[in-house]
Amino acid sequence: MPKTITPRPRTAAGADRPPASLGGLLRDWLPRQRWFAGKDRPVTDLTVLSVTELFPGCLHLLVHASHAPVPAPGGTAPPGDCYQLLLGVREHLAPRLERAFIGRVEEGPLAGLAVYDALHDPRCAHLLLERLRQSGPAGPLRFEADPALHLPGGLPPRLLDAEQSNSSIVYGDAYILKVFRRVQPGVNPDLEVPGALAAQGCDRVPAPVAWFSTNAPRPATLGVLQPFLPDATDGWTLALRALAAGDDFTAEARELGRAMAEVHLALAQAFPPAGPGENELMAQAMCARLEAATHAVPALRPFVPGLRAAFGALATCDTGPPAQRIHGDLHLGQVLRAGRDWFVIDFEGEPSRPLTERRAPQSPVRDVAGMLRSFDYAARQRRPWRPEWARRCREAFCAGYAAHAGWDPRKKHALLRAHETDRAVYEVLYEARHRPDWLPVPMAAIKRLAVWGD
Ligand SMILES: Nc1ncnc2c1ncn2[C@@H]1O[C@H](COP(=O)(O)OP(=O)(O)O)[C@@H](O)[C@H]1O
Numbered sequence: 001m002p003k004t005i006t007p008r009p010r011t012a013a014g015a016d017r018p019p020a021s022l023g024g025l026l027r028d029w030l031p032r033q034r035w036f037a038g039k040d041r042p043v044t045d046l047t048v049l050s051v052t053e054l055f056p057g058c059l060h061l062l063v064h065a066s067h068a069p070v071p072a073p074g075g076t077a078p079p080g081d082c083y084q085l086l087l088g089v090r091e092h093l094a095p096r097l098e099r100a101f102i103g104r105v106e107e108g109p110l111a112g113l114a115v116y117d118a119l120h121d122p123r124c125a126h127l128l129l130e131r132l133r134q135s136g137p138a139g140p141l142r143f144e145a146d147p148a149l150h151l152p153g154g155l156p157p158r159l160l161d162a163e164q165s166n167s168s169i170v171y172g173d174a175y176i177l178k179v180f181r182r183v184q185p186g187v188n189p190d191l192e193v194p195g196a197l198a199a200q201g202c203d204r205v206p207a208p209v210a211w212f213s214t215n216a217p218r219p220a221t222l223g224v225l226q227p228f229l230p231d232a233t234d235g236w237t238l239a240l241r242a243l244a245a246g247d248d249f250t251a252e253a254r255e256l257g258r259a260m261a262e263v264h265l266a267l268a269q270a271f272p273p274a275g276p277g278e279n280e281l282m283a284q285a286m287c288a289r290l291e292a293a294t295h296a297v298p299a300l301r302p303f304v305p306g307l308r309a310a311f312g313a314l315a316t317c318d319t320g321p322p323a324q325r326i327h328g329d330l331h332l333g334q335v336l337r338a339g340r341d342w343f344v345i346d347f348e349g350e351p352s353r354p355l356t357e358r359r360a361p362q363s364p365v366r367d368v369a370g371m372l373r374s375f376d377y378a379a380r381q382r383r384p385w386r387p388e389w390a391r392r393c394r395e396a397f398c399a400g401y402a403a404h405a406g407w408d409p410r411k412k413h414a415l416l417r418a419h420e421t422d423r424a425v426y427e428v429l430y431e432a433r434h435r436p437d438w439l440p441v442p443m444a445a446i447k448r449l450a451v452w453g454d
């Protein structure tokens with residue numbers, strides 16, 4: 001029976017602690033992970049919120065990384081984030097696990113043991129699937145599977161090494177388990193939304209088959225298992241291939257637009273729409289996000305008046321389609337093509353936004369704008385830049401969307417432009433934090449969008 005080995009939360013890192021405590025090692029390792037959200041702010045403290053022994057040699061941890069509050073317009077930045085870790089603990093580490101090595105603990109109950117990221121360990125990955133297959137509690141954690149399905153055991157695991165916001169393990173090319181890294185209280189939309197869409201009969205989204213969650217310190221979703229589409233390629237890879245070959249991508253973009261409209265309609269059925277979006281409120285929220293982003297990335301400053309004008313124009317345009325549940329972080333990497341069909345994945349929304357905001361009804365134009373920005377991103381991967389390629393794809397996507405949705409994004413010029421601007425501002429912040437080399441891509445869009453009327 002799994003047990004919680006450290007029942008009391010404790011502050012694990014502090015100035016008076018020797019560096020090789022578990023907390024000290026994690027405090028050094030955590031900020032170097034791709035999925036760590038607070039890269040632009042030093043970690044001031046690391047608190048272990050819960051530790052559960054999932055099986056011998058594998059600990060499940062929730063840790064809170066605190067940051068010093070930074071002065072920001074409208075208040076202070078959030079004081080930190082909670083992360084999910086699965087730690088392998090062994091005396092000796094096999095050479096194949098070296099890349100997962102976190103460090104050797106020198107004090108406390110784990111003294112003398114090597115600690116590593118257990119998701120890299122096929123044995124731990126195998127046992128994690130077994131827990132999902134069996135369903136039931138493990139300390140504060142709970143594993144559940146769709147009772148209508150039989151999950152086969154013994155599927156060989158492989159950890160995806162894609163640049164991701166979370167960590168995913170593929171089992172035998174049949175299932176994919178997404179282990180959320182940054183954990184926020186509440187049900188994760190990546191469990192909630194695909195489940196609700198499946199109930200609507202929408203087959204554009206792989207439906208959850210098993211999941212696990214915690215009830216301490218607060219209820220939260222920790223991971224979701226879905227069917228894996230083995231022959232699928234993501235839209236980003238396909239778009240770059242088409243660009244490299246000089247191929248047209250408009251047929252794919254048109255079908256993608258149609259698929260997205262289908263998903264939006266199913267979302268509107270699954271979650272009651274909230275009535276017409278309030279343009280004034282939307283514009284205010286966009287301005288506030290711009291202000292916060294400019295504080296973090298001063299390169300935005302010269303463009304602020306032009307960008308604000310794009311948001312201001314919202315006040316004068318018609319309300320547009322009603323606010324509803326949307327994808328929230330739509331881009332070419334979130335759509336998969338298998339055969340001639342497009343599928344949509346990753347309904348978590350923009351990872352840096354609070355969960356309540358991500359689950360709130362929003363304008364579907366936001367998703368359309370996300371995809372339009374993505375065609376621009378793709379076109380800028382080629383030298384010379386291929387603006388015509390992006391323009392044709394954007395046009396085709398909107399045409400495909402309009403044919404099925406009953407409204408045409410191209411006829412909502414001011415609304416679309418405001419959302420595209422808001423998305424480009426988000427991307428500037430995202431790239432500055434995670435991939436500074438990519439910053440010129442959204443900055444080029446910012447320069448274009450800041451010239452109102454262009
Ligand atoms: N159901 C699936 N079938 C096939 N591949 C998938 C599936 N779900 C995710 N993937 C692959 O895993 C990658 C990461 O998934 P995603 O949900 O976007 O994770 P993250 O939130 O960490 O970015 C995707 O880009 C895709 O290549």
Ligand SMILES: O=P(O)(O)O[C@H]1O[C@H](CO)[C@@H](O[C@H]2O[C@H](CO)[C@@H](O)[C@H](O)[C@H]2O)[C@H](O)[C@H]1O
Binds near residue numbers: 165350351430
């Ligand atoms: O990790 P997620 O997929 O949830 O999304 C985050 O990372 C994306 C990059 O991996 C980022 O997308 C941006 O870069 C893409 C190219 O790599 C491009 O297609 C998107 O249009 C652009 O926004 C996304 O913004 C971020 O939330």
